[in-house]
Amino acid sequence: MYWTYPDYERSYRLWQDHFADETKSKPKNIKQKLYLRIVNRELTSLNDVYVELRNLTKPKHRGKALKHLKQKTAQRSYVKERDGKAFIDNDALISSAKYTAQELAFTNVNRKKIAAKARDLVLIHGAQEDLNEDQTNNLVDLINRRIVKFEAMDRVEAIIIKKRDKNLLFLWVNIKLHYLVGDTMVKSQTEWSQFVGCRNAIIPKLFKDLIKLGALQQIQKGKQGSTSGRASSYTRVL
Numbered sequence: 040m041y042w043t044y045p046d047y048e049r050s051y052r053l054w055q056d057h058f059a060d061e062t063k064s065k066p067k068n069i070k071q072k073l074y075l076r077i078v079n080r081e082l083t084s085l086n087d088v089y090v091e092l093r094n095l096t097k098p099k100h101r102g103k104a105l106k107h108l109k110q111k112t113a114q115r116s117y118v119k120e121r122d123g124k125a126f127i128d129n130d131a132l133i134s135s136a137k138y139t140a141q142e143l144a145f146t147n148v149n150r151k152k153i154a155a156k157a158r159d160l161v162l163i164h165g166a167q168e169d170l171n172e173d174q175t176n177n178l179v180d181l182i183n184r185r186i187v188k189f190e191a192m193d194r195v196e197a198i199i200i201k202k203r204d205k206n207l208l209f210l211w212v213n214i215k216l217h218y219l220v221g222d223t224m225v226k227s228q229t230e231w232s233q234f235v236g237c238r239n240a241i242i243p244k245l246f247k248d249l250i251k252l253g254a255l256q257q258i259q260k261g262k263q264g265s266t267s268g269r270a271s272s273y274t275r276v277l
Contacts (some may be wrong), residue, residue, distance in 0.1 A: 104259040125173035140185035
């Protein structure tokens with residue numbers, strides 16, 4: 040804090056004046072809300088302060104991002120009603136199962152091995168109660184369905200090859216390898232650059248090309264800056 044506000048480091052009264060001035064000029068400022076909660080002893084530890092700070096600075100969903108969130112919430116309700124006793128209410132387990140399908144794709148795995156892997160995942164992400172038979176079969180079916188989809192081919196590669204853009208082809212192939220149709224992708228521009236192995240500056244153009252091809256849809260436009268907490272998000276369409 041000293042390096043941020045060197046003029047106020049010696050007197051707590053100057054700190055009070057600083058926050059009082061901010062209260063008048065910016066009554067809805069995030070720092071002001073956090074400060075008041077600390078002063079009123081609603082936050083009693085540094086960990087509580089960090090948790091509250093993350094909540095206050097968390098980007099809000101708007102526009103397409105909000106619409107996408109509502110669609111996913113509705114989809115979850117539909118799946119819960121559809122599956123009945125077979126529904127698995129464990130997000131960590133489902134997420135891990137989806138990642139496992141990605142690892143098992145193109146390995147010529149059979150259902151017995153998929154079932155064994157599913158049992159390992161249940162142990163790792165230990166639900167307090169063991170899955171019933173319907174839930175276990177549902178988990179195995181989920182992994183198997185995603186493996187089949189990962190191994191499926193589509194027409195987009197032919198269009199990209201005609202463009203003779205190696206970076207675009209490599210990006211699309213890796214997206215297909217890691218994400219299925221309907222999956223949401225959230226990475227910073229730097230992370231995408233490392234993912235593809237190309238210059239950071241050409242990443243926006245590559246995504247624009249994929250959007251024009253109808254392969255992706257942008258849900259939320261990112262905000263520049265490493266501390267903004269808002270990266271661009273896309274959905275795979277094809």
